Amino acid sequence: MKRFQPQPGFVVQAYRFALDPNASQEAALRSHCGAARAAYNWAVGWVTASWWQRTAEETYGVAEVELTEWRPWSLPSLRKAFNEAKKTDSRFAQWWEENSKEAYSTGLANASAAFDNYAKSKNGKRRGKRMGAPRFKSKRKARLACRFTTGTIRVEADGRHVTLPRLGTIRSHEPTASLLIRVQAGTARILSATVRHERGRWFASFQAEVKRDLKRVTRPDVAVGIDLGVKTLAVMADSTGEIRTVPNPRHYDGALTLLRRASRTVSRRQGPDRRTGRKPSKRWEKANSALGQLQHRVANLRTDALNKLTTAVAAEYGTVVVEDLNVAGMLRNRRLARQIADAGFGEIRRQLDYKTRQRHATHIIVADRWYPSSKTCSGCGAVKAKLPLHVRTYECDVCGLVLDRDDNAALNLAALAAASTTGTGVAGDRDIPQAVSKPRGADRKTRATRPRRKTGRGGQVAQPCRTSGGQKRETVLKPKPSRFGDVMDLPGRNAWNAESR
Structure with a gap:
């Protein structure tokens, strides 16, 4: 097998193959995906606990400097806190060693991204529909998925098996020649793999860096x-x-x-x-x-x-x-x-x-x-x-x-x-x-979206006040109700003190 050498002309491409795991392998797949969901729920609960605590302290008149510190949600911070808690927390102490560390890292990474999107949306730094605070994932509704970025990730030379960390070699339902040929030729390098359960079947998606030559159009x-x-x-x-x-x-x-x-x-x-x-x-x-x-x-x-x-x-x-x-x-x-x-x-x-x-x-x-x-x-x-x-x-x-x-x-x-x-x-x-x-x-004949009400900082809705005669007097900002009380402007993932870092 030739050594992969990064050079100009490479693109990131995904290769997806259906899997045919046996009974024990399917149980291991479900265990890894369940571990990712459990780590996600732990991260959501761990971060939001400080939010609820600050809200409760504010109702008792606690000064700003004495409030409970914000808990960071960056991925390194979540990993450090989770590694300290998994050995003592009753939810993980008995079985966390059964799965790869990549399963827990998947859940923590998803939680970190969810909090990032929520904070940017709350502070007006994210385009699109307003995002809500991350919520716990239900065992019944959550999609089974787990991502591997380190360890043994490869497609076997026979073209009908794939190997993943802790899961071992799993037979593929379809040939993997499309990726195997490029890997053997040295024109592709596998970066990560994601297993997912969809419509009653398991799939493995390989993210690879592939050398692709541009083709001239007709x-x-x-x-x-x-x-x-x-x-x-x-x-x-x-x-x-x-x-x-x-x-x-x-x-x-x-x-x-x-x-x-x-x-x-x-x-x-x-x-x-x-x-x-x-x-x-x-x-x-x-x-x-x-x-x-x-x-x-x-x-x-x-x-x-x-x-x-x-x-x-x-x-x-x-x-x-x-x-x-x-x-x-x-x-x-x-x-x-x-x-x-x-x-x-x-x-x-x-x-x-x-x-x-x-x-x-x-x-x-x-x-x-x-x-x-x-x-x-x-x-x-x-x-x-x-x-x-x-x-x-x-x-x-x-x-x-x-x-x-x-x-x-x-x-x-x-x-x-x-x-x-x-x-x-x-x-x-x-x-x-x-x-x-x-x-x-007019330059525009129609509107792309409905007109929005004017909002102030932190999602406050501007509402006009009227006098007894029905005339507009002035505009005041009425706070929009928040799930976490008066916590309207959340700090970003890097806006933490030295101790939190």
Whole structure:
């Protein structure tokens, strides 16, 4: 086996294989995943104990300098505290030696990341939906997973077995040749491995640093604009004027009859009940397993179709133009949510992003979310004030162009590839700037999100006060209720005193 030498051109890639463990190996896998969950719950309880203690002390009027110190949640601090507690804590003292240290490190690392996300979200340093405080993981609901970063992690030379720390050699359900060939050739190095239980089967995912040579695309000088939709999955128009349509396979709708029947069968069996302690019957477990297999098949079909589509696009065109869709907002439409989720708009963009950069080094352009690709005429550049979704044919009021709205949008997206050099973004004219009309003088026709109320520091909501006559007097900040009392601004993982470090 050749020695691995890091050099430019390496990317981090994952290889996933299904496993066929025997009874003892499956018990060991469940034990390791349970140990990760137990370590996570211990870390959450250990950190939040100081939060509750500080809240209680503040209610008794204890001075700020005399309050209980914050407990740090950085991974080194959690590891140090856990190593001291595992030998005396009754929850770990009897069995912690049965599992690899990587199992406990997995839970502690997950807890550290959860507290980091919560603190950044609370202090306004994290984008996206507001995150809540970490909570304990239920034994019944938690997903079984464990990550290994040190020790013996390899794929065996026979191509049908993998070796993991403390778990030994486990047979794989499928050949591991795709990773084994690269490891033997010295063009890959395994960094870590994660075992996970999904839909009744164990999987092992190997994270490897792989040397990947860039491949030249078929048409490097051609740009393509991709307009995603529900009626047709994608309409692709390139800079030469060629338009291709990719039909929507609708995998979920195709299996909906079988899924409904399987779900009805599960509901008619005797399932588990936490209130009474009732255990599920054998027939319920069998029916629930059949339902999971149907859902697994739909997910696999969708993944296969999206990978084939994105691979073909990334290997053919030198420039790819996609839209910046607000998929989370689109899913709020109860009439189209199921079709949008089944199409996988976000997954298409994610795959195109890394495949164009890492495999072919081509350009990917993301159109602005407010770019009116459907309302703009691809012939003359005129922009319609309104174009309802049910209108599927674009009719230009200026030049009289009649075209399918999806084809028109794809042509406009393809023209954006030349906009950086010509200064326009209109498919019909790339040299003469066009005056784009702005109804009501506004740049944005619609909102991407709902307007939020003004908030102050620490999530305080600004509420106007009114006088007896109903007029606004002034604005005051009303504290938003917190799970931990008045603890609104939490320190970061590094904002600790010398003793805590």
